[in-house]
């Protein structure tokens with residue numbers, strides 16, 4: 001069975017719903033596409049028809065994230081595989097805009113993952129965006145999520161063996177023991193990673209580390225960084241090139257979650273072996289991690 005396809009969206013908690021909607025739409029250039037009766041607001045980058053983020057008021061962090069499969073047959077295959085392992089699933093239809101059937105279940109980290117069949121064209125098309133008024137600096141798409149899990153080994157095992165994600169890169173500790181790692185990225189297809197995973201540091205709670213957004217190139221990313229800085233928001237880290245290949249910059253958005261802006265993510269051929277590496281510097285270009293960077297939301 002093929003793994004699920006790319007990361008689609010995440011449901012985040014934000015401190016103040018209307019302030020966040022204002023920031024995401026007026027500053028980041030996302031578009032509000034729907035509000036539901038549970039107070040959830042769905043936002044989209046607008047090149048394709050599916051929302052890239054949903055938000056709800058109350059706290060910070062992530063409630064749930066969505067991965068996509070192409071067919072109902074694939075969805076059923078997941079449901080059967082999860083039932084074999086006694087993993088309880090919820091199932092339904094049409095919960096979000098442009099979504100068909102979905103199943104939801106808990107990961108070992110206790111985060112809820114949703115696997116969904118999306119009712120839309122297959123890929124973003126710049127020449128005929130779903131939302132024509134989207135500004136040029138808006139991200140192309142939701143890129144990936146990165147979270148912290150207390151038992152990161154069990155989480156990785158589940159993502160790999162049950163859900164079929166390939167393990168792309170493992171960043172080890174300075175001891176360079178493959179069983180002791182500080183970060184790993186897993187991929188559904190050829191995109192370097194759809195999920196980044198880290199062990200929690202001295203905390204038994206799973207936490208969101210960041211949500212990432214895709215940009216066409218450095219110039220596109222610079223336009224967003226300029227726009228965000230005009231609102232008085234400073235970058236926490238970057239921009240710089242990661243040892244895994246992409247260029248990224250991070251900041252804390254007003255809702256209380258960390259966002260990454262990302263471009264130039266490498267494509268990894270299927271079947272490529274997992275790469276184990278260690279590097280002291282945060283970026284291949286140098287620099288150190290700020291202390292705040294181990295914190296999640």
Ligand SMILES: [Fe+2]
Nearest residue numbers: 146196212260
């Ligand atoms: Fe990331």
